[in-house]
Amino acid sequence: MGRQPCCDKVGLKQGPWTADEDKKLINFILTNGQCCWRAVPKLAGLLRCGKSCRLRWTNYLRPDLKRGLLSEHEEKMVIDLHAQLGNRWSKIASHLPGRTDNEIKNHWNTHIKKKLKKMGIDPLTHKPLSPSTTLTDHQSPPDTEKTQFSEAMDHENNESVQVLNETISSIQSSTVTEVAKDEQDDGQESKRIAETFQVVDFCTDEVPLIEPHEILLPNNINILPALPSSSSSSSTSSNYDISVCNQSYVHEELHQFLPSFDWCSPSFDSTNYNNFEAGLWEDDDEFISNLNMLINDEYETDTNVRSHTTFAPDVTHYSRMVMDDDCWKFEQLL
DNA sequence: AAAACTGCCAACCGCCCAACG
């Protein structure tokens, strides 16, 4: 007898998430932190299963996510880490700030795998493919395939080829015992990898969750200048133009306002908000435009800019939560 | 211009495992 489904799927919505659902989930998590995922949909007013909510949050809505293709450096890291860890995507992802296991897995399957094969490297073993092995995937490879492979091998001065060769060298120099060591001593290995790639040892799993008693969102906090709304409606949302605000002021207030977030940038200096470089947005302009987008309900529906459509917390909607340790209540937002 | 094909990625599925009573 198999395991029971994580939830009763009757009446639950599936498929792509709508902007409204995203907002509800964002508001809920920002206000309450991550708690029991099973309870989230009900409390947030979503017709989704908890698992779906968790995935949506971790893979798409989390504020510390980077968007866009993996950089060459990140790709190199993925290849090296994969050589050591195998398909343990979450572990690999934990070494790449702002990247999710799903994203890395997809990138591996759609880009890196092909690159390695093209290079004559077995993506599974990270060792050179023998001619017979090379043919296993393509029983009778077309001439174009052979040509591509030859070309790739011939152009060793090609930058990407060079990068891969360096990577392969490093992989081959790393020993099996290192992997075994990783199994036994993840901490040290993480440190070693972080040192190798000169990245801050960051893992979103390490971001502390908010305890219910810690949730105190001051109702009177006014992070934005009280600009008159041009189209005041009966809803609680108002129109603000973030672009007119002092940007560092916004950063500072957001940082205070959303203490649960690790804004993922190693260069973030809590004492100097002018250095704020959140991974969420490339620069201040983007930060501001994104913030405007959600606060003013400007959710982009054009799929062409979907990758650009990240979120900003709807800071106008927060109200103080009344909670205690044993039983916390949630007053529906919006 | 339209059909067919390909690539990409968000979302889903089902298994595993740790925590807890």
Add this chain to the structure above:
DNA sequence: TCGTTGGGCGGTTGGCAGTTT
């Protein structure tokens, strides 16, 4: 110790967009 539960993980799928024919 065992059963139950919930979260995490890796593999897979479906649909959309872009490209080719």
